[in-house]
Amino acid sequence: MLVCDEIAEDNVAKFYGQNNGWRMFDGRILTAEVAAFLVEESRCIANYLENSANTLNQFVEIGCGYGRYLHVALKHKVSYRGVELVQWLAELGKARINACPLPKNCSAQIEHLSAEHLHCLFPNPTQSIAAKSCVFFPFNCFGNLSSPLRVLGELKGRNSEVIISGFSCSDKATQARIAYYARCGCTGLSSRLRDTGVEISSDESLQSLAYQPEKLEMLLNEFGFRLTKRISHSLIGEIFFFSPFKLNPALPLPMLSAYQEQFLLQGFVEEGKSHALMGHIQSNAWGVGKDAEVLSVKVNDMGWKEGSLAWLTSSTSDDKSLSKIATGTISRVVASSLTPGIVSLLINTH
Numbered sequence: 001m002l003v004c005d006e007i008a009e010d011n012v013a014k015f016y017g018q019n020n021g022w023r024m025f026d027g028r029i030l031t032a033e034v035a036a037f038l039v040e041e042s043r044c045i046a047n048y049l050e051n052s053a054n055t056l057n058q059f060v061e062i063g064c065g066y067g068r069y070l071h072v073a074l075k076h077k078v079s080y081r082g083v084e085l086v087q088w089l090a091e092l093g094k095a096r097i098n099a100c101p102l103p104k105n106c107s108a109q110i111e112h113l114s115a116e117h118l119h120c121l122f123p124n125p126t127q128s129i130a131a132k133s134c135v136f137f138p139f140n141c142f143g144n145l146s147s148p149l150r151v152l153g154e155l156k157g158r159n160s161e162v163i164i165s166g167f168s169c170s171d172k173a174t175q176a177r178i179a180y181y182a183r184c185g186c187t188g189l190s191s192r193l194r195d196t197g198v199e200i201s202s203d204e205s206l207q208s209l210a211y212q213p214e215k216l217e218m219l220l221n222e223f224g225f226r227l228t229k230r231i232s233h234s235l236i237g238e239i240f241f242f243s244p245f246k247l248n249p250a251l252p253l254p255m256l257s258a259y260q261e262q263f264l265l266q267g268f269v270e271e272g273k274s275h276a277l278m279g280h281i282q283s284n285a286w287g288v289g290k291d292a293e294v295l296s297v298k299v300n301d302m303g304w305k306e307g308s309l310a311w312l313t314s315s316t317s318d319d320k321s322l323s324k325i326a327t328g329t330i331s332r333v334v335a336s337s338l339t340p341g342i343v344s345l346l347i348n349t350h
């Protein structure tokens with residue numbers, strides 16, 4: 001697996017460093033659709049930094065090139081850290097920093113570094129609230145990562161918000177991406193539908209995935225990040241804002257494999273009938289996490305209600321010998337803004 005990851009990372013570096021991938025940092029060859037995407041992305045990030053500057057210690061841009069968001073961060077007096085896999089692009093970014101005046105109490109730095117080594121930017125894994133960071137994946141960068149699970153593993157447990165900007169999975173967005181990549185010099189372009197989204201590849205080793213929103217949310221949930229806002233824009237783009245929540249080590253939750261449902265949530269729901277008996281209900285559950293004494297899960301909406309009794313087991317099988325992971329009462333039901341028929345439940349555990 002490690003060898004495959006290294007080959008994939010080499011392909012990414014080769015594409016952006018040698019095979020015309022640098023053209024994706026050239027504003028002169030943007031298509032109208034992609035230009036509109038980037039305008040909206042910039043507007044959303046500027047708004048985020050304006051509203052978060054007082055509580056943010058540093059803004060980290062992954063796949064920053066020559067430091068696309070350097071000036072935006074510094075304008076709002078937030079220290080900037082860029083991460084770039086291609087060395088000569090990182091060197092250009094360092095030269096840009098040298099020519100850039102820094103606001104008081106702000107720093108700026110661009111690292112020639114793989115996103116799989118983000119721990120280098122977070123030397124203390126138990127940062128205080130005063131040291132909150134934001135890690136930003138611009139311009140579908142997250143969908144171009146060779147090992148997204150390893151990258152998220154670098155962020156797990158850290159006091160960092162995560163923002164992911166990417167293309168949507170619509171036919172219009174796929175067509176716009178292909179037209180743009182062709183203008184960047186890519187040949188042999190093809191698209192395929194994967195379980196996780198729509199992937200476009202080329203003869204030059206481009207592999208770019210547009211995530212399905214539900215799959216992306218589930219993936220981030222597994223690493224301790226909760227979706228707080230989603231913005232669809234410019235007909236082809238989406239931005240996802242995630243905040244960390246702490247996983248309580250006292251609760252022995254099993255590790256989740258990406259995108260697989262591994263839990264069963266059962267319970268009793270008040271029906272308001274004269275016999276006063278509750279009705280049994282059960283759903284597959286995923287994205288399980290625990291913060292203090294509150295358990296959070298995502299389930300199919302089978303009629304869950306606040307105040308319902310609930311218990312969680314570690315498998316969806318019918319094995320009655322399975323021990324319960326947690327029991328409690330449902331304190332909140334939140335309908336998904338991404339997928340009809342899916343709800344998030346907060347459960348006060350006992």
